[in-house]
């Protein structure tokens with residue numbers, strides 16, 4: 459490497475842990491099992507045709523913010539949209555913890571929390587999940603340290619439902635953490651909230667101005683390729699966060715497609731119902747596997763413990779089914795993560811797992 463002005467934290471950082479593998483049946487990225495509806499694509503394309511592409515979009519994507527806020531029952535002043543919620547994960551560290559502040563999360567976790575913390579020079583604390591994959595709130599609260607020292611604070615990342623285990627913590631526990639974490643930003647990543655059978659954290663976030671909810675169109679909405687996510691938070695946090703969002707960052711394409719989706723949200727509910735039915739079917743089938751064990755899940759995927767993740771992954775791939783290995787994550791030895799797909803895809807998965815694909 460020639461002598462370039464690149465920060466040591468960047469040089470020392472690994473690439474994002476993902477390598478594309480092609481297989482006929484793709485159950486490795488927790489995407490929707492079905493594309494965005496064709497008639498809504500047509501509608502969006504027709505609108506796009508009529509809009510000027512040579513003009514910049516509005517500075518803070520106000521129309522989009524308003525539509526998202528209306529859909530989610532939130533104040534537009536507290537709504538911040540960006541090109542994927544992963545952008546917000548980095549921006550919230552920039553807002554609060556960059557260069558010496560702290561990032562506190564659980565482990566295992568979504569890889570970006572730790573990667574971004576390291577890239578941005580924050581001090582990372584990861585609190586292990588308990589043996590049963592539940593969040594250890596006592597340990598999280600203990601890890602906050604003394605509230606008096608502003609330099610020892612920053613941002614807490616809590617995925618709910620948890621990724622990649624699919625477990626769900628109670629709102630009572632989150633409330634306890636919210637009360638204990640005054641002076642921090644408490645970010646609840648709700649990427650998979652459509653798939654849980656529990657209240658979401660909006661009421662809690664209304665009571666605590668330091669709470670930020672992250673949501674995405676990449677999962678239940680079937681729009682991972684569009685790149686659209688948003689934060690719901692207090693007006694005060696949103697106002698500061700907006701300063702870090704690149705101006706005119708949301709394209710006319712992203713704006714129009716998201717507006718069309720939000721105007722026709724009906725398709726999401728039927729898809730979620732399918733995913734919940736199929737998740738239950740997969741879970742019950744996997745419980746009959748002689749050596750694999752599924753974790754109960756509140757998301758659109760299942761974590762499965764096997765005796766040998768490399769062997770199980772290769773066996774599934776030989777059957778045409780691609781899943782994601784998670785066995786390098788702490789506490790997840792032998793684990794694979796499989797996205798709930800279409801009925802046919804799930805049958806193929808069960809067949810490849812040696813379960814015959816029955817019912």
Ligand SMILES: *Cc1c(COP(=O)(O)O)cnc(C)c1O
Pocket residue numbers: 488541542543544545568617621647649673674675676677682686687
């Ligand atoms: C998929 C996912 C996201 C969404 O990321 P986007 O950038 O919006 O696609 C965020 N958090 C978790 C835990 C996820 O699994």
